[in-house]
Amino acid sequence: MGTTNPTEPDAFAMPQTWDPARYIANARFVADLAMPVVDLLKPVAGERILDVGCGDGYLTKKLADLGCSVVAVDASAAQVESARGLGLDARVVDAEKLAFDGEFDAVFSNATLHWMRDPDAAIDGAWRALKPGGRFVGECGGAGCVAKIRSALSLALARRGHLIEDHNPWYFATGEEYAARLEARGFRVESSLVFPRPTPLPKDAAAWLETFGENFLRPIPAKDRKAFLAEVQEDLRPSLCDADGKWTADYTRLRFRAVKPARLGIPGV
Numbered sequence: 001m002g003t004t005n006p007t008e009p010d011a012f013a014m015p016q017t018w019d020p021a022r023y024i025a026n027a028r029f030v031a032d033l034a035m036p037v038v039d040l041l042k043p044v045a046g047e048r049i050l051d052v053g054c055g056d057g058y059l060t061k062k063l064a065d066l067g068c069s070v071v072a073v074d075a076s077a078a079q080v081e082s083a084r085g086l087g088l089d090a091r092v093v094d095a096e097k098l099a100f101d102g103e104f105d106a107v108f109s110n111a112t113l114h115w116m117r118d119p120d121a122a123i124d125g126a127w128r129a130l131k132p133g134g135r136f137v138g139e140c141g142g143a144g145c146v147a148k149i150r151s152a153l154s155l156a157l158a159r160r161g162h163l164i165e166d167h168n169p170w171y172f173a174t175g176e177e178y179a180a181r182l183e184a185r186g187f188r189v190e191s192s193l194v195f196p197r198p199t200p201l202p203k204d205a206a207a208w209l210e211t212f213g214e215n216f217l218r219p220i221p222a223k224d225r226k227a228f229l230a231e232v233q234e235d236l237r238p239s240l241c242d243a244d245g246k247w248t249a250d251y252t253r254l255r256f257r258a259v260k261p262a263r264l265g266i267p268g269v
């Protein structure tokens with residue numbers, strides 16, 4: 001926990017919150033840039049698909065519009081409300097506590113799995129949710145994701161006596177590490193790769209941090225947060241902001257496709 005205040009609450013006990021309006025203003029790119037992972041899913045009309053971490057339902061709607069029967073889950077009640085507004089079957093469920101049993105042709109997830117404190121619990125849930133022969137296709141932040149942003153945060157937190165490790169909510173795996181977790185659960189991994197995807201931001205680094213980096217702000221008193229964000233932003237300006245004032249975040253993506261074998265116990269079948 002925080003190094004200066006032993007009474008500080010557990011940052012992980014207070015999950016990141018999602019305000020749908022702020023999300024649309026600062027994070028629409030998350031779904032806009034995700035069509036390649038939808039292509040990797042190869043959804044077929046009539047298939048039953050579980051969308052894990054549906055956010056405001058933008059991608060779920062695309063799957064539904066293709067003729068799939070989609071159940072969407074998200075831990076954020078506000079996001080689920082937004083998704084329901086699109087006419088979707090959206091439910092408030094934590095991705096680490098999926099309780100579906102052998103009913104889906106595919107489990108799909110975008111920009112969610114790097115938020116897992118227990119990645120294996122999410123993988124287990126996906127496994128259980130799938131029919132034999134079903135596929136698990138996902139994309140999330142991977143090893144090295146937002147390394148420059150994390151480094152600037154680390155410095156600004158350290159100046160105030162805090163360790164970034166105590167407030168980091170993200171798990172950024174390598175392709176090999178994630179494949180090993182999938183295989184340990186019994187999946188046959190067809191691909192699991194990390195690649196850089198520099199990501200243009202709609203506003204600036206401070207707005208991005210307000211949307212995605214709530215955990216890092218928690219140890220900072222509310223009255224000091226603006227100055228904290230400005231400090232992190234100025235540190236990042238030389239590397240992430242171009243001469244026209246356009247910000248680009250140093251994202252990487254982990255993208256994978258894995259299959260639950262049709263005949264369990266016979267690897268690769």
Ligand code: BEZ
Pocket residue numbers: 030111112140141145146170212251
């Ligand atoms: C994402 O939603 O893809 C993301 C969020 C936080 C850090 C990096 C990526």
